[in-house]
Amino acid sequence: MTTTLRAAPAATIRTWLRRNLFRNxxxxxxxxxxxxxxxxxxxxxxxxxxxTGRWEVIEANLRxxxxxxxxxxxxxxxxVSLAVASLVGxxxxxxxxxxxxxxxxxxxxxxxxxxxxxxxxxxxxxxLLGAALLLSLTSTAGPWITVxxxxxxxxxxxxxxxxxxxxxxxxxxVAAVVTPFAxxxxxxDAVGWDSWGGLMLNVYLAIASMILCFPLGVLAALxxxxxxxAVRWISTGYIELFRxxxxxxxxxxxxxxxxxxVPAGSAPGRVARAIVVFTLFTGAYMAEIxxxxxQSLPRGQAEAGRALGLSPTRVTFHIxxxxxxxxxxxxxxxxxxxxxxxxxxxxxxxGLFELGNISESITSQGPFRGQQLLPEVVAFVALLFWxxxxxxxxxxxxxxxxLGVGRR
Amino acid sequence: xxxxxxxxxxxxxxxRPPLWRDVRILRVAFQVAVVAVIALxxxxxxxxxxxxxxxxxxxxxxxxxxxPAQFPIxxxxxxxxxxxxxxxxxxxxxxxxxxxxxxxxxxxxGVLVGIGRLSGNWLxxxxxRIYVEILRNVPLLLLIYFSYFALALTTFPRVADAWEPLxxxxxxxxxxxxxxxxxxxxxxxxxxxxxIGAAVGISxxxxxVADRTGAPAHTARYALPAMVLVxxxxxxxxGLGASIPERDGNRVTGGIRxxxxxxxxxxxxxxYTASHIAEIxxxxxQAVDxxxxEAASALALSGSQRLRYVVLxxxxxxxxxxxxxxxxxxxxxxxxxxxxxxxxxxxxxxISVGNGAPAVPSYLLLLAIFLVLSLVLSFGVxxxxxxxxxxxx
Numbered sequence: 001m002t003t004t005l006r007a008a009p010a011a012t013i014r015t016w017l018r019r020n021l022f023r024n025x026x027x028x029x030x031x032x033x034x035x036x037x038x039x040x041x042x043x044x045x046x047x048x049x050x051x052t053g054r055w056e057v058i059e060a061n062l063r064x065x066x067x068x069x070x071x072x073x074x075x076x077x078x079x080v081s082l083a084v085a086s087l088v089g090x091x092x093x094x095x096x097x098x099x100x101x102x103x104x105x106x107x108x109x110x111x112x113x114x115x116x117x118x119x120x121x122x123x124x125x126x127x128l129l130g131a132a133l134l135l136s137l138t139s140t141a142g143p144w145i146t147v148x149x150x151x152x153x154x155x156x157x158x159x160x161x162x163x164x165x166x167x168x169x170x171x172x173x174v175a176a177v178v179t180p181f182a183x184x185x186x187x188x189d190a191v192g193w194d195s196w197g198g199l200m201l202n203v204y205l206a207i208a209s210m211i212l213c214f215p216l217g218v219l220a221a222l223x224x225x226x227x228x229x230a231v232r233w234i235s236t237g238y239i240e241l242f243r244x245x246x247x248x249x250x251x252x253x254x255x256x257x258x259x260x261x262v263p264a265g266s267a268p269g270r271v272a273r274a275i276v277v278f279t280l281f282t283g284a285y286m287a288e289i290x291x292x293x294x295q296s297l298p299r300g301q302a303e304a305g306r307a308l309g310l311s312p313t314r315v316t317f318h319i320x321x322x323x324x325x326x327x328x329x330x331x332x333x334x335x336x337x338x339x340x341x342x343x344x345x346x347x348x349x350x351g352l353f354e355l356g357n358i359s360e361s362i363t364s365q366g367p368f369r370g371q372q373l374l375p376e377v378v379a380f381v382a383l384l385f386w387x388x389x390x391x392x393x394x395x396x397x398x399x400x401x402x403l404g405v406g407r408r
Numbered sequence: 409x410x411x412x413x414x415x416x417x418x419x420x421x422x423x424r425p426p427l428w429r430d431v432r433i434l435r436v437a438f439q440v441a442v443v444a445v446i447a448l449x450x451x452x453x454x455x456x457x458x459x460x461x462x463x464x465x466x467x468x469x470x471x472x473x474x475x476p477a478q479f480p481i482x483x484x485x486x487x488x489x490x491x492x493x494x495x496x497x498x499x500x501x502x503x504x505x506x507x508x509x510x511x512x513x514x515x516x517x518g519v520l521v522g523i524g525r526l527s528g529n530w531l532x533x534x535x536x537r538i539y540v541e542i543l544r545n546v547p548l549l550l551l552i553y554f555s556y557f558a559l560a561l562t563t564f565p566r567v568a569d570a571w572e573p574l575x576x577x578x579x580x581x582x583x584x585x586x587x588x589x590x591x592x593x594x595x596x597x598x599x600x601x602x603x604i605g606a607a608v609g610i611s612x613x614x615x616x617v618a619d620r621t622g623a624p625a626h627t628a629r630y631a632l633p634a635m636v637l638v639x640x641x642x643x644x645x646x647g648l649g650a651s652i653p654e655r656d657g658n659r660v661t662g663g664i665r666x667x668x669x670x671x672x673x674x675x676x677x678x679x680y681t682a683s684h685i686a687e688i689x690x691x692x693x694q695a696v697d698x699x700x701x702e703a704a705s706a707l708a709l710s711g712s713q714r715l716r717y718v719v720l721x722x723x724x725x726x727x728x729x730x731x732x733x734x735x736x737x738x739x740x741x742x743x744x745x746x747x748x749x750x751x752x753x754x755x756x757x758x759i760s761v762g763n764g765a766p767a768v769p770s771y772l773l774l775l776a777i778f779l780v781l782s783l784v785l786s787f788g789v790x791x792x793x794x795x796x797x798x799x800x801x
Contacts, residue, residue: 249775
């Protein structure tokens with residue numbers, strides 16, 4: 001980067017082009033060649049999306065892609081669960097905001113309502129776009145009520161949450177922990193796990209495994225740094241075994257070989273098996289992430305705790321872990337993203353009716369078989385995953401900037 | 409584990425805490441308890457496997473490896489009557505073909521895209537960013553489906569009107585054919601090793617001369633011709649020939665063929681892993697202290713010299729461990745070739761289990777092979793890492 005002493009010339013298209021595309025001869029050649037390649041790719045992609053793609057296969061199977069074969073009579077339960085989840089999420093966001101304002105760290109507090117809405121749109125445009133696309137593909141009222149209800153509940157939760165007295169905050173935290181379990185019980189009460197499907201199942205697998213793997217990962221990370229040799233060896237063995245094994249093979253194994261490891265006739269259902277595998281696998285990675293966080297913490301923190309006369313357990317849980325876990329939140333989100341993407345493996349390996357499996361089956365059976373529509377379905381499903389993963393990744397980056405990880 | 413002195417025998421002194429609060433006792437007791445629980449769990453699992461296998465009359469040993477496999481493997485000399493052992497060997501070969509080539513190609517692509525993300529050229533920078541942000545955030549399985557069903561089988565034309573870029577390679581829905589050497593791979597490998605050895609030797613010599621005399625090293629000016637010379641001598645001596653794919657109607661001769669399945673898994677793995685490597689490379693370059701690049705500019709090094717001598721060596725030091733992790737991920741993800749019917753290890757194992765091989769030993773063997781593969785790969789990465797690591801106090 002060169003610095004000139006002259007005042008910067010007025011930014012015209014010409015100077016912009018010269019600065020960014022044609023600085024010298026080589027740069028010009030690079031620009032022309034890459035423009036040709038990018039143009040070809042863009043042209044083919046646009047032609048596929050706008051002209052040759054036969055998207056009626058998505059429209060006809062949208063419900064299958066979203067909720068699988070969940071019976072129609074019980075679909076209101078899905079809508080209610082989504083609304084409750086976003087209400088609780090709104091409460092939490094509201095409380096976080098309240099605390100940030102109190103601590104003076106809020107970025108958006110001084111902005112006008114319009115600017116804050118614009119900030120929200122800027123943060124969640126992929127998700128909003130995805131919701132709009134999904135709604136544009138439906139012809140029934142159900143999805144509209146579901147999405148509208150979830151949005152309204154989230155808004156109400158956020159507004160009420162920002163005004164909740166500090167006394168109720170612990171209640172909300174407890175509610176946030178209990179809600180996922182309660183909602184699963186509520187849904188599974190109507191329709192057994194093994195009949196769940198679609199995007200709902202992918203999301204459920206990811207969230208359930210993430211919640212379960214967290215304590216496992218923290219324990220294994222502490223175990224790996226323990227001064228007790230037996231505990232250290234066992235933790236290291238677990239972590240390295242599961243990090244060295246391909247997830248796909250573990251899932252295949254759970255499908256055909258798990259029955260051998262439990263007493264005859266007591267093998268759990270397929271969804272439970274998948275959750276067990278995802279939990280054990282992600283737990284090993286989580287352990288390494290947490291270990292990184294523990295290592296990044298200066299020794300002085302633990303030593304200061306000891307000097308205050310705290311017991312080793314208290315030092316770990318009140319001083320070391322809170323700081324270490326906060327430092328690795330972005331890495332944990334990264335792990336959640338790859339877990340979300342990896343849930344597609346359960347379909348092929350275990351026959352779960354999740355998105356990867358559905359894309360394959362709606363193009364090989366039923367009215368759309370033999371028409372080579374897999375590209376359309378795979379592109380649509382990939383878009384759904386992209387929206388989820390990209391939104392999480394961006395939120396994680398935002399959080400990273402906010403926490404100032406690596407800069408303090 | 410060292411046993412602490414048993415305080416029960418010693419006379420209790422005032423300074424000694426009671427047994428249940430003696431840290432040394434607690435440490436041992438806790439470890440014994442943990443080991444006992446783990447042993448109990450593992451013992452139950454093994455006992456269950458044994459009981460279930462006995463009940464179903466399934467063997468638990470590895471004798472099945474000698475039974476005939478009873479399934480064919482396309483694109484190989486494997487015959488159905490050969491034992492399962494050979495089928496697994498074939499599968500390992502197929503896995504390694506994807507993994508080794510995949511590591512090389514995805515590293516090259518990933519480094520290019522990673523540098524491209526920081527390019528001064530707006531078009532290159534934006535395209536690299538879009539590439540990374542799309543590819544990193546979609547499931548690999550869908551990429552594999554897409555590159556198999558949408559690309560390799562549908563978009564690629566029939567053999568009769570195959571794409572032949574520059575007349576060198578041939579893309580059709582029956583696979584991709586690329587040029588290859590005629591007359592065995594051994595002379596090529598030997599020639600290549602000698603040529604690389606010569607190039608390394610010459611550049612070491614030139615560097616030593618430059619260090620001693622201060623004259624410009626001109627490493628590339630000396631080493632590259634030497635390499636070309638050695639290669640062409642090897643070429644002439646061994647009578648190697650190039651085999652370029654040629655099409656005559658529907659028949660393709662010459663070159664080496666990648667099946668659509670191989671192409672799909674290879675292509676998807678490469679573009680997916682490259683997007684992750686690109687992010688690592690970008691992060692590592694940005695992690696190099698700004699002052700380093702500015703100091704290089706102040707010394708009047710050119711842009712490429714600044715990258716080559718100052719920024720990249722430091723960036724790679726940061727990038728090697730995470731890139732090594734990506735190599736491990738790539739090798740594990742290669743099992744997804746099974747999804748499009750590529751005969752790598754997981755698919756061979758799944759089919760042989762379907763044909764009557766006992767499930768538990770088969771999958772344990774598969775896991776063991778991958779553990780060994782992971783160990784070998786991380787050993788290699790560690791060697792590189794140790795050579796690059798800063799020697800500190």
